[in-house]
Amino acid sequence: MRRPGRVVALLLLLGCTTLGGGLWSGLWDGTAHLSWRDHGIARGARDRPMVALTFDDGLNGDTTLAIATILEQRNARGTFFVVGQTLAEQAPVARQLIERGHLLGNHSYTHPRPSRLDIRYADLARTQAAFDQTLGRCPRYFRPPYGLHTPWLAAAAQRAGMRLAGWDVTGWDWAETDADQLATRVLGEVQPGSIVLLHDGIDGRPGADRAVLLRALPMILDGLAAKGIAPVTLDTLLGESGYLDRC
Numbered sequence: 049m050r051r052p053g054r055v056v057a058l059l060l061l062l063g064c065t066t067l068g069g070g071l072w073s074g075l076w077d078g079t080a081h082l083s084w085r086d087h088g089i090a091r092g093a094r095d096r097p098m099v100a101l102t103f104d105d106g107l108n109g110d111t112t113l114a115i116a117t118i119l120e121q122r123n124a125r126g127t128f129f130v131v132g133q134t135l136a137e138q139a140p141v142a143r144q145l146i147e148r149g150h151l152l153g154n155h156s157y158t159h160p161r162p163s164r165l166d167i168r169y170a171d172l173a174r175t176q177a178a179f180d181q182t183l184g185r186c187p188r189y190f191r192p193p194y195g196l197h198t199p200w201l202a203a204a205a206q207r208a209g210m211r212l213a214g215w216d217v218t219g220w221d222w223a224e225t226d227a228d229q230l231a232t233r234v235l236g237e238v239q240p241g242s243i244v245l246l247h248d249g250i251d252g253r254p255g256a257d258r259a260v261l262l263r264a265l266p267m268i269l270d271g272l273a274a275k276g277i278a279p280v281t282l283d284t285l286l287g288e289s290g291y292l293d294r295c
């Protein structure tokens with residue numbers, strides 16, 4: 049027996065895709081990013097002694113600033129993938145991070161799981177607008193919440209001139225309670241060129257407890273120094289500007 053529901057869903061999908069314009073033409077000429085497994089940039093070059101430490105799910109007030117201070121005490125800088133809705137209330141934190149040489153990236157507006165049916169992915173532009181309004185600049189790098197994305201989401205990032213930023217090392221620091229274990233895990237996996245996933249917040253929640261990372265981070269930095277590897281911002285690792293010329 050025929051499944052009319054599926055036919056209607058397919059027609060709706062094609063209709064929405066046509067509305068997507070850029071994606072449709074991208075499909076036509078083969079330039080659209082359609083891989084469900086395309087995680088974007090996962091690392092930099094392996095032949096230079098640099099890594100990017102990235103911190104997701106803030107801004108998280110004093111915790112975010114404490115992480116920045118620990119980095120600065122060892123002449124390191126970090127990349128903070130910010131949940132857009134935190135910008136309005138914590139604009140001074142964001143400004144301080146930029147003034148102190150850290151890089152900000154886009155980590156969505158509310159940290160949602162991506163909907164497979166959300167063709168336009170308006171969340172991306174909403175978050176860029178929040179950056180523009182608060183800081184007058186727009187990030188080049190987008191890290192999808194949970195590292196999950198759809199082809200539509202990847203196409204939206206491409207249309208906005210942005211790059212998807214993944215990672216090749218994670219400390220599983222959102223689930224870890226032992227700072228020594230966390231530092232040991234990161235230092236065991238890290239290589240020159242690595243992009244390391246860490247968290248200064250949890251899902252953008254105010255006041256999230258990141259004490260385990262605050263204890264582990266000095267050990268991670270000391271371990272990297274012992275390996276002769278410098279923690280730099282993601283744009284320095286990749287040799288490009290971390291902000292777009294225009295929002």
Ligand SMILES: [Zn+2]
Nearest residue numbers: 104105193194
């Ligand atoms: Zn996240």
